[in-house]
Amino acid sequence: MTSWLLAFNDLHYTYPGGRGPVLRGVTFGIPEGKKCVLLGRNGCGKSTLFLHGNGIIQPQTGQVSWRGKPFVYKRSALQEMTQRVGLVFQDPEHQLIASTVSEDISYGLCNRNLPPEVIRAKVENILDVFGMRELADVPIHHLSLGQKRRLALAGVMVLEPQLLLLDEPTAYLDRYQTKNLLRELDQIHRSGTTVLMATHDMDIAFEWAEWICVMDAGKLVFAGEPQEALSKREMLESLHLGMxxxxxxxxxxxxxxxxxxxxxxxxxxxxxxxxxxxxxxxxx
Known part of the structure; x- marks a missing residue:
């Protein structure tokens, strides 16, 4: 039996003032220990689902569960969930808030009230892991887009989440930057973190993922292994994802x-x- 790390059950959500629901009864689970991809066209609900994944948004109906236990929407419980489930936004500008690289990485650790020497050690370690030691004191506004994305990822991974959610992480990256990112995600996965990447790039999904989910119009329409996904050619082409x-x-x-x-x-x-x-x- 598959062990779901994070599960969504019949999620419905409409943004205030929105024209209609963004999520329309989404139900699926993220298998623990897998490299997973969530495929879907822009506007299908991927980003909104991710915001439910660590409690930023509470479903209007339906339930989100962690290891079989429903989310509790209280401050202390949600703070715990944001440590277990790390979320990297599509636009790093929405995530980077400090002045320099090292300050931004340390922000989440400071919020956990850890001792200064522990924070310093964790920041130095993550700078080495992501090859950013030379950028430690560089102002964030001097970074390239690729560097900002790596920094956003480093700022999440320093908290050692059990599940990492990435919203369109390869958007606007060139081929070289994309390959580097996928190598970093492989290393994160080998270290024991389950990874779920949202994308509409079928090439990346088929090469990298061990488990593929497909969304359309706020609903899950497929979940399975990559080779099984290819047997759904008609569905993939109808969603303009292609082969x-x-x-x-x-x-x-x-x-x-x-x-x-x-x-x-x-x-x-x-x-x-x-x-x-x-x-x-x-x-x-």
Missing amino acids: PLIAEVWEALPESLKQEVGGGIPRSVDELKKRLSGQLVSSR
């Missing part, structure tokens, strides 16, 4: 070659290269 490019390349290969290489659709270009290289070597 990952690697799947299109695989389908364009001669059937005889696909049978010789075997293994189904590769998850990435690198995997395809390795499998084709192995086939060429074995055929010599």
Whole structure:
């Protein structure tokens, strides 16, 4: 039986003054220990769902649970949840509030009233983990977008959350920055943190995730493993998510070659290269 770390049950939510509901009965769980992706077009409700994920927004109807226990919407309980569930916003400007890099990373730790020497040690460690020691005293407004995103992530991870929610973390990043971010997320996952990334990029979802969820118009329409998601081509194309490019390349290969290489659709270009290289070597 799957162990849900965070679960949403029949969530409904409409913003004050909104034209209609943003969430329309969302029900699904985040499996503990997995690299997860939440796919969906802009406006489908991904960001609003994330704001429910650590108690920033309380559902108008429905329930959010942590390890099977419903959220308690009281200040002390919600403070505890924000430590367990870290949220990184799509726009880092909404998250960075201090003057310098080190001050911003220490902000959440200071709110926990930790001893100064503990805060200092944790900040120095996270600066090393994210390769930002040289930026420790740099004013935040001097940072690039990629650096600001890394800082926002570092400021959340210094609190050692059990679940990390990232809202469109690769938006406006170039290919090099995206690869670096995914490597950092892999390291975070290996350290024991469950990760859920919201995106509308099917290529990233198929290559990186172990579990894929799809939302449309405020509802969950699919949850399962990446290969299973590819069997829902009609659904993915109807939502304008499409198929990952690697799947299109695989389908364009001669059937005889696909049978010789075997293994189904590769998850990435690198995997395809390795499998084709192995086939060429074995055929010599």
